[in-house]
Amino acid sequence: MSRVRRKRMHCNNKELHQKYKSKRRTKDLDQIQEDLKPENKQRLLSLPEDEDLPGLGQHYCVECSRYYVDERSLGEHNRGREHKRRVRDLKAPAYTQKEAEAAVGLVTENGRALSTPAVGPLSLLSLKQKNDAVAAAKVASADRTMETE
Numbered sequence: 001m002s003r004v005r006r007k008r009m010h011c012n013n014k015e016l017h018q019k020y021k022s023k024r025r026t027k028d029l030d031q032i033q034e035d036l037k038p039e040n041k042q043r044l045l046s047l048p049e050d051e052d053l054p055g056l057g058q059h060y061c062v063e064c065s066r067y068y069v070d071e072r073s074l075g076e077h078n079r080g081r082e083h084k085r086r087v088r089d090l091k092a093p094a095y096t097q098k099e100a101e102a103a104v105g106l107v108t109e110n111g112r113a114l115s116t117p118a119v120g121p122l123s124l125l126s127l128k129q130k131n132d133a134v135a136a137a138k139v140a141s142a143d144r145t146m147e148t149e
Contacts, residue, residue, distance in 0.1 A: 054067045061077060
């Protein structure tokens with residue numbers, strides 16, 4: 001009688017890895033920043049009891065988008081490294097599709113002057129614009145000092 005299936009496949013089974021990778025996937029930072037808005041946060045924190053979720057869905061960490069069994073485990077999580085790292089990452093503005101397109105040079109001009117996009121204080125575009133303005137100011141001040149001498 002022959003074997004029914006191949007043995008020792010837990011290491012090289014791509015389907016198994018993909019299944020657990022997608023099962024463990026959490027929300028992205030831009031989705032969590034939407035959840036942190038006051039109206040969405042209040043809705044998430046006051047959910048009705050759900051038997052399928054840990055702790056009946058009553059102990060939820062909005063920043064990490066995870067449910068916990070009880071208030072004690074949620075408190076331990078809030079003091080932990082993983083939660084603090086996620087909160088620090090959420091303080092920076094989300095990386096938008098507009099910024100990604102501008103970074104590779106995909107901008108639409110259509111013969112009109114481009115308006116500066118409304119981006120956060122630490123985004124790549126605002127840093128580049130600020131650095132360009134500082135460099136232009138230095139060149140202008142250097143030219144003025146050369147003319148006076």
